Amino acid sequence: xxxxxxxxxxxxxxxxxxxxxxxxxxxxxxxxxxxxxxxxxxxxxxxxxxxxxxxxxxxxxxxxxxxxxxxxxxxxxxxxxxxxxxxxxxxxxxxxxxxxxxxxxxxxxxxxxxxxxxxxxxxxxxxxxxxxxxxxxxxxxxxxxxxxxxxxxxxxxxxxxxxxxxxxxxxxxxxxxxxxxxxxxxxxxxxxxxxxxxxxxxxxxxxxxxxxxxxxxxxxxxxxxxxxxxxxxxxxxxxxxxxxxxxxxxxxxxxxxxxxxxxxxxxxxxxxxxxxxxxxxxxxxxxxxxxxxxxxxxxxxxxxxxxxxxxxxxxxxxxxxxxxxxxxxxxxxxxxxxxxxxxxxxxxxxxxxxxxxxxxxxxxxxxxxxxxxxxxxxxxxxxxxxxxxxxxxx
Amino acid sequence: xxxxxxxxxxxxxxxxxxxxxxxxxxxxxxxxxxxxxxxxxxxxxxxxxxxxxxxxxxxxxxxxxxxxxxxxxxxxxxxxxxxxxxxxxxxxxxxxxxxxxxxxxxxxxxxxxxxxxxxxxxxxxxxxxxxxxxxxxxxxxxxxxxxxxxxxxxxxxxxxxxxxxxxxxxxxxxxxxxxxxxxxxxxxxxxxxxxxxxxxxxxxxxxxxxxxxxxxxxxxxxxxxxxxxxxxxxxxxxxxxxxxxxxxxxxxxxxxxxxxxxxxxxxxxxxxxxxxxxxxxxxxxxxxxxxxxxxxxxxxxxxxxxxxxxxxxxxxxxxxxxxxxxxxxxxxxxxxxxxxxxxxxxxxxxxxxxxxxxxxxxxxxxxxxxxxxxxxxxxxxxxxxxxxxxxxxx
Numbered sequence: 001x002x003x004x005x006x007x008x009x010x011x012x013x014x015x016x017x018x019x020x021x022x023x024x025x026x027x028x029x030x031x032x033x034x035x036x037x038x039x040x041x042x043x044x045x046x047x048x049x050x051x052x053x054x055x056x057x058x059x060x061x062x063x064x065x066x067x068x069x070x071x072x073x074x075x076x077x078x079x080x081x082x083x084x085x086x087x088x089x090x091x092x093x094x095x096x097x098x099x100x101x102x103x104x105x106x107x108x109x110x111x112x113x114x115x116x117x118x119x120x121x122x123x124x125x126x127x128x129x130x131x132x133x134x135x136x137x138x139x140x141x142x143x144x145x146x147x148x149x150x151x152x153x154x155x156x157x158x159x160x161x162x163x164x165x166x167x168x169x170x171x172x173x174x175x176x177x178x179x180x181x182x183x184x185x186x187x188x189x190x191x192x193x194x195x196x197x198x199x200x201x202x203x204x205x206x207x208x209x210x211x212x213x214x215x216x217x218x219x220x221x222x223x224x225x226x227x228x229x230x231x232x233x234x235x236x237x238x239x240x241x242x243x244x245x246x247x248x249x250x251x252x253x254x255x256x257x258x259x260x261x262x263x264x265x266x267x268x269x270x271x272x273x274x275x276x277x278x279x280x281x282x283x284x285x286x287x288x289x290x291x292x293x294x295x296x297x298x299x300x301x302x303x304x305x306x307x308x309x310x311x312x313x314x315x316x317x318x319x320x321x322x323x324x325x326x327x328x329x330x331x332x333x334x335x336x337x338x339x340x341x342x343x344x345x346x347x348x349x350x351x352x353x354x355x356x357x358x359x360x361x362x363x364x365x366x367x368x369x370x371x372x373x374x375x376x377x378x379x380x381x382x383x384x385x386x387x388x389x390x391x392x393x394x
Numbered sequence: 395x396x397x398x399x400x401x402x403x404x405x406x407x408x409x410x411x412x413x414x415x416x417x418x419x420x421x422x423x424x425x426x427x428x429x430x431x432x433x434x435x436x437x438x439x440x441x442x443x444x445x446x447x448x449x450x451x452x453x454x455x456x457x458x459x460x461x462x463x464x465x466x467x468x469x470x471x472x473x474x475x476x477x478x479x480x481x482x483x484x485x486x487x488x489x490x491x492x493x494x495x496x497x498x499x500x501x502x503x504x505x506x507x508x509x510x511x512x513x514x515x516x517x518x519x520x521x522x523x524x525x526x527x528x529x530x531x532x533x534x535x536x537x538x539x540x541x542x543x544x545x546x547x548x549x550x551x552x553x554x555x556x557x558x559x560x561x562x563x564x565x566x567x568x569x570x571x572x573x574x575x576x577x578x579x580x581x582x583x584x585x586x587x588x589x590x591x592x593x594x595x596x597x598x599x600x601x602x603x604x605x606x607x608x609x610x611x612x613x614x615x616x617x618x619x620x621x622x623x624x625x626x627x628x629x630x631x632x633x634x635x636x637x638x639x640x641x642x643x644x645x646x647x648x649x650x651x652x653x654x655x656x657x658x659x660x661x662x663x664x665x666x667x668x669x670x671x672x673x674x675x676x677x678x679x680x681x682x683x684x685x686x687x688x689x690x691x692x693x694x695x696x697x698x699x700x701x702x703x704x705x706x707x708x709x710x711x712x713x714x715x716x717x718x719x720x721x722x723x724x725x726x727x728x729x730x731x732x733x734x735x736x737x738x739x740x741x742x743x744x745x746x747x748x749x750x751x752x753x754x755x756x757x758x759x760x761x762x763x764x765x766x767x768x769x770x771x772x773x774x775x776x777x778x779x780x781x782x783x784x785x786x787x788x
Contacts, residue, residue, distance in 0.1 A: 013776075015453070025456045025490070048455050048491045050776065054448035055493070059409070061442050062419045064596075095597065096419070097442045098652055099449070099493035202458075203489065207655065234655035237662050258492055261601065261628035268631055269663050379775040382407075382444065 003078035004037035004118050009069070009107060011056060012393045013049035014374040016338050023142055023169035023202065026308040026332065026339035031366060031393075032106040034114040036077075041114020042366055044312045044342075045106030046280030052103040053378055055094070057388040064095040068103055080126050083111045087286040091259070101258035101283055108284020109315045109362075116361030123315075123362050127289050129322025134353040135329035138164035138198065140307060142334065143172050147186035154190025157333065163352040164328070165191050168200025168228065173211070181218045188222045198252070200228040207235040212242050220247035226274055228252040233262065236269045243271035252276055255305035260287040267291075267298050276330070278305035279315050288319035292326070302326045309335065309342035314364040317356055329354050341370040368393050397472035398431035398512050403463070403501060405450060406787045407443035408768040410732050417536055417563035417596065420702040420726065420733035425760060425787075426500040428508040430471075435508020436760055438706045438736075439500030440674030446497040447772055449488070451782040458489040462497055474520050477505045481680040485653070495652035495677055502678020503709045503756075510755030517709075517756050521683050523716025528747040529723035532558035532592060534701060536728065537566050541580035548584025551727065557746040558722070559585050562594025562622065567605070575612045582616045592646070594622040601629040606636050614641035620668055622646040627656065630663045637665035646670055649699035654681040661685075661692050670724070672699035673709050682713035686720070696720045703729065703736035708758040711750055723748050735764040762787050 015028040030049035034041040045052050060066045071090035077083060087108055094100035116123045124132050139157040144150035150167060157165045167187045172180055184199060191197055199219065205211040212230040219227055227249045231238045233256030243251055252274035257263045258281055266272055275295050279288040295302040303326070304316035313332070320326040331347075331354060332339075343364050348355050357363030372394045380388040409422040424443035428435040439446050454460045465484035471477060481502055488494035510517045518526050533551040538544035544561060551559045561581045566574055578593060585591055593613065599605040606624040613621055621643045625632045627650030637645055646668035651657040652675055660666055669689050673682040689696040697720070698710035707726070714720040725741075725748060726733075737758050742749050751757030766788045774782040 019454050019456070021454070021457050023457050025459070028453075028455050046490075048449070048452050048459055048493075050452040050774070050781075051445060051448040051491060051493050054445045055442070058442050058444035059422070060413050060415070061422050062413070063415050063417050065419070065442055095650070096440075097445060098496045099442075099445050102492045232653075232655060234653060234659060236655075236659050256489070259626075259628060261626055261630075265628060265630050265659065265663070269659070376777050377775075379773075379778075380444070381771075381773040383770050384773075387444075 003076040008035040013376045026336045032110040034110040039117045041110040043106040043109030047102035055099040055103045066093040105284045112285045113361035124321040132321040133324045137331035137354045139333045143170035147182045151186040151190040164196035166198035169202040173204035196225045201230045207238040219249045226250045226252040239270035263291040274301045276305045292320040309339040314362045338374045397470040402429040407770045420730040426504040428504040433511045435504040437500040437503030441496035449493040449497045460487040499678045506679045507755035518715040526715040531725035533727045537564035541576040545580040545584040558590035560592035563596040567598035590619045595624045601632040613643045620644045620646040633664035657685040668695045670699040686714040703733040708756045732768045
């Protein structure tokens, strides 16, 4: 049998009718479809849709600043090694095209899905795992606008059967220490003392260690299992310094990584405890799986970062599905309209544990009929010639 | 007098009639023009033009993924602190928009030029320097296709009066060690033994320390002053490991940094000797100047990265013009057609030393008449509505 060829790659820009100025990253989406050998694969970029589309079809600037279409279209892919080789090629040929990392992330995910379907095997097997393990879900949501609202959200999460939850963003870290304590206390009271509670500062202190240090006593008092993203993703020195201060709070970060090496740097130099990887940003499953293996060898916990659709969630679990000691899974519970439309069902939860559908590929197929009303058309012309025109999803 | 307002920001996509599949990054350009208070400021992004334009006007995805226009347009800017505050705002509001760093780089440069012209002061003074020092130029060019061609290029550089030169990219590092030695030897013979010779590997070995190590004896034998970019920009561990191997060769890198923190990481953890910063990528003069001050405090040499126009070169010198011990300057000598059109003249060279024009702002004004033939028009529509349409440069 001849090796299957990438015959077409299409991008679908989906959006809620209205985008609100809030931290909810599930308000729009960019889906990638690979077609070839009579099979379709799907992936999702965690990225600005229009800008990523531009990086797919922009004119070449020089040999290390090419559009991603030059690396992927028409290529033959018959094995995991072929996907990895294309990933390597794309990063070299688009070295100076910054957005390319976010865009190739979705392409890479779709390729792993597609190859799984071509070979009728689940993606985690293609990645080299013999079995998949259930993961303990933590409900991931934003702080309420007030402590009272946060308390109500936490209560609902507890009542839904989760054994862990994370609250983040909103006004946390932007007022004073007492305000943050009030928010944390409300979350803890709603969730109950027996469950794991994580706090996500959303990079609010940039690289200011002192600001973060002031919150350590509060975090300790309420038994917070990790402090997430106190600083920007690249603030290695700040992470390393905070990790040595008392009272000790485990640190989690990494969602901002747009390549394997940034995650490696956090692991090697950041003294963090949890590395959080979004395959839709880090370079797809190819990079995410490398990070998971590195984390395992270094004794650091790997966790997915997902705040969007069930398709994104199913792909984000693949890189560590077969590693039993990586127990936790970020499980978004406040998905917006368009994210729910991508796949109405969520992954199965059983007493707070997630299992992955064992279909071929990722096991989740987007619901195109439900999505059609959310599609935005895109047209890009250079010197009056069409360089990109989106296709209807149906 | 009221503080001046940013009334308009426009992007101009310029390109050679043909883009060749070679490493020459000067084949196209993206200029940024700021207008306000009756004055124009200019900057240049070292970036894919179309993708950067998209990041200026894309729809908001969420509160941390906004187009750059939301951060800059209509803002009042009366002081360097105002420019820095806008930089901070833009990076927060576009945290998850990867391309934003490359785009805001050109905007930030144009703002420093504009404020200089508004206040009738050179940009380096706005950055806090009392005087500017001449820099010793090293002629920056690509390896020839063969050792013989490389030899001829080196001979020409020597005859032009330079006291230092850098050769890079092409086939270097992609064949065997003997080929690399032949290229280096040719460059050394052409340049002469009395001048400084630098070698740029263009990230060819990714993070493979062994590949780089095999070239160390050759580099030593030909008295190479630095090895540039043996690895990808984020390969901190590889840089640190190579720096400790014998025979010791000083390491230079950093052109790939798209924010201050990445440069800080190279300085703190990479054990490098030279940090090379392109303001058109790193976040403009705001970030580049921070890197220069950090490098000074850490005893690391700061050097510009520039391979394009005289406008880019003039802006790339500003962050360290006032720091006498940072002596070197990358000086492109193979600018392509469109880069020469941006500003036909190069910066003054005197016995191999560069001086900056002391006009207000950056001191270099693009030649719009010469540029007009190179302009490419861009139109972007979403749901059939125009979200971006380029303006004629004339």
